[in-house]
Amino acid sequence: MSTAPAGAPAPTPLLARTVPIADPGDLLDLLPRPDAAATVSWVRRGDGLVGWGVAARVDTHGATRMVDADAWWRETAGTMVVRDDVRLPGTGPVAFGSFAFSRRSDSGGTLLVPQVLVGRREGRSWLTAVGPAGLGPTPSLAACRGEVTPVTGPGEVSFTDGALTSEEWQQAVAEVVATIRGGEVEKVVMARDVVARTGADLDVRHLLRNLADQYPTCWTFSVDSLVGATPELLVRRDQGLVACRVLAGTIQRTGDDAADLRRAAELARSSKDLGEHELAVASVAEALGPYCSSFNVPDSPFVLHLPNVMHLASDVTGVLDRSHSGGPSSLALAAALHPTAAVGGTPTARAVELLAEAERMDRGRYAAPVGWMGADGDGEWGIALRSGQVTGPRSVRLFAGCGIVAASEPAAEARESEAKLTPMRSALTS
Template sequence: MSISALVRPRPVHQAADLLAAYLPGSFFFSSARGVLLADGVHAHVRPGDGSKALAAAEALAAARAAGLPDPVVAGAVGFRPDAPSSLVVPSVVRRADAASEVSAPGAGSGAVWTAVPRPEPARYADAVRRALRLIGDGDLRKVVLARCLELTSDAPVWVPALLARLVRADPAAYAFAVDVTAPGDPAPRALVGASPELLVSRRGTTVVANPLAGSAPRSGDEAVDRERIARLRASAKDLGEHAHTAAQVAEVLGRFCVDLEVPDRPEVIGTPTMWHLSTRITGRLADPGDPACSALGLAEALHPTPAVCGVPQAGALAAIAALEPEDRGYYAGMVGWTGLHGDGEWAVTIRSAEVCARTVRLFAGAGIVEGSDPAAELAETAAKFGTLLRALEVEEAA
């Protein structure tokens, strides 16, 4: 038998077909780099208290030895250091080039929704004022405070339709759906979203991170949006908030890279609901064979960035635990995949929701720094809810 007869061509799929093939329990991740759909569980990755990257590398090597042709570790990691993770080596992986166009999903469900904010808006504004006092006392320089919106439908939420609407609304986003069912859940639980923020990507020796911090709502009126973009670019408060995040991301990646490019000033990027200050940081790895330099290893080192936590990190984590009444779970964690040789992509788990039967829990956060205004931060979180509320067709709930 010839060598060529042993080589099977890699299947070619269309992005729209993979999106249509997604069913609850699958892993879906799409970006400008491409689409990955994974099914089944070959092995669970259980790092315990150790390195997730090392546990992933061991699981990938074992899967390859067992004959998996394209093993990856895929899943999600929660926000806090002790938060749960849902990482697996799937049995089957399919890939496609990035989606250029996605057909519209069917008509909306016509569901009737009830919404419960946690905490109430007035209590969130009070938490912002308490955070400002901590900042004024010198205990913190920045802390990101999130709030939750719990929605209940009169019928079970169909996650594939929700995912399709998110991808169609913003094909450039990091769209994802991950099974995060936990013991005690009354039904399967899915983490689904469309994040604008790349935590880290690796391809060969090249790594890219794209932190976002400093935001303004998008109005839909061209003149108003031009004014908001200009104001965001000139805002000392937002530029300072962004600088905290970009500096820490660059410092962490600098530990692993021999070359690092960090732009002097951020750009402004847009989503259908928001404008964000953005810095795209690129580097070249010093030791790409080290598991710590895998996409997951780099993500583990970066997480949580000041974009979702604060500065200093330990103080911000303590303030979040004291000021937020709801546990974030997977919100503001990370979601993505890593392959056998370390390549992969991980996004920050924002613009996301956890869906379980008829219940949907959304989170949105705002960075609190000196000069923050409680009413403005409340409005920013309301605008950030918009991505999921539009996809759920319950925009008015915010």
């Protein structure tokens, strides 16, 4: 965690000033510069939050990376001077975060407060500016944007294998299937990576625009150079209510509406996929139990239709138990839930050990919590799926994962992984 040197003067308190503004139009079109490290986004169906610049930041590592970041945010937000004329979720001071999947990963975790934040919710729009207290009134949106550079495309894009070739990954899946059939675990979620290289310097706005246009029902995110469009909400905390969207069980779309309806019906009846989904839902319910006074688990999933795939999905909801100091923050809930069976396996601890061996790579922040949190602890955290980590001016590491169970066929899982790589491939090449 970031700390001030011994004997250093106390930092100047930050002022977070939120004012209502006229509808600014498309939120993603407001982003003024291409820098992936200083651009944040959490947008779905045109609503959400975008921001730029860094007013405060903490980097954490190890098993307590989310707990430490949560503690830093409570302290930082508690010292801020807040003037909020809107008072909606996402107004006032907001921190965005992303964290490594594994406690052993060098990727650690980051929580950052943007200098400028623009949001829209329920037909209302606002601007939040964060800076040293005493700088005067909040400037206009135009002044906050400053010099705006045109969005540029990435040029010619090439893709190469990551840690494993497709054939090597299928062999690794076959070995995991044999372990599952031996009774050691029930499910292991296997990920693979692909490296994209661009002909021109990457403009994160190009990626975000394409992802939002192609996957409007997903949460289009950008935090600390991690970019993607996730269909899976790990947890939302909103005024005492808790919600999670669980996805497990996938089938690829054909592009033919009639055929896709038949495939959706097959997915809803698939014993393999229903079993995989049941394990994922049970892991979420078990993790939420200690933090909720009550919660609801649907009896059966619905089929979520996305442009490239269809998933079995369940929305688990609960009421936060506030008997202990107001209850845990949204990030604390995300830490308690991660990793779910949907991204790790069942039993999760052993499955995560197996996938770390079988994948032969560090996932970094793929399939881990990504999202935002307000000063009151409310916020939304997704699972960083359908995503890529910008690793250089002209390189992005793309990820996709598949739930492996006893009935899995390696070639079919490879095809599924290709379907799940489509969003990021398409966002780069469109």
